[in-house]
Amino acid sequence: MSVHVEPIRVYITIFLALMGLTVLTVWAAFQDFGVMSNPIALGIAIAKATLVVLFFMHVRHSTGMTKLVVAGGFLWLLILFGITLSDYQTRDILDPPAAMTMPVDVPGPAHH
């Protein structure tokens, strides 16, 4: 089997899609989506990264072994995030809320 050469229009289309998603993420940043604003920004970034991986990095035509390594790389990243946050987000859970602010040794408000 010979190498798969993508037509130029595939690359141009992906580039234009990436530009469109960039405009979309900037627009979305200025809208008040409340708690959904972070998932929206992250979702758009993941969509862009997926296009780059599949088309620019040719994973679409890669072997199963390569696809497994790609998926594994991102899976391990999620494990890193997940375990770290499950630690930091539960450290103060047994303490009263007053203990949740970082100790800073300065006296009261100095700006008045």
Next chain:
Amino acid sequence: MQASSHHSSALAHHFDSFEQQRESASLGMWLFVAQEIMFFGGIFTAYLVYRVKNPEVFALASSELDLTLGGINTVVLILSSLTMALAVREAQLGRGKGVVSFLIATLVFGGIFLGIKSVEYSAKFEHHLVPGEHFHFAPSQEEMDHLWETKGFTPEHIDRRAEMFFSIYFAMTGLHAFHMIIGMVILLFFFRPAWRGRYNADYHNPIECFGLYWHFVDIVWIFLFPMLYLIGRA
């Protein structure tokens, strides 16, 4: 696929075919990229932990970044990825001069990105937003009053949290820019073999692997842009 005699020098003796050689090279490069994901992953985790702890001041500090320059750089870097993908495509088609043209374009876009980044960095030095002795973050009085009333933050609290944002900003963008500089140096070594017509449908693994590196650096920026420039804008 049979290795014809004039191609045999490009096919290492331990591979049965060019296809197997290409797939092995890609797999190896992807293992390196997976390592890079974890390398950047550590600092992405630091960002995540500190932002979750300090969402208010992170959002305020993010607004100090230049959205126009950050946006232009996003476009420039994706353009460089497009030209890199097209350089690999020219290599697959055995068109050495096409490879050289698109590599030059990639180098130019990479240079524009780093130039704009340096303009941004120098503005941060001027505005005392570089972490260290002279760091000083001064949001509006209105913002400071609001953070005092809602969170009990003194100006010192705010300053320390903003300094953490900028520490992470410089660490992330600095490591990213360092990857680009390394990439641009490595890219120079492809001009000679490309010009001499060393790459073709059978053999283009080095430039394909370099493309994987360059696109990975692009992906890092695709995440850095919304994480650093776009929070707290609404």
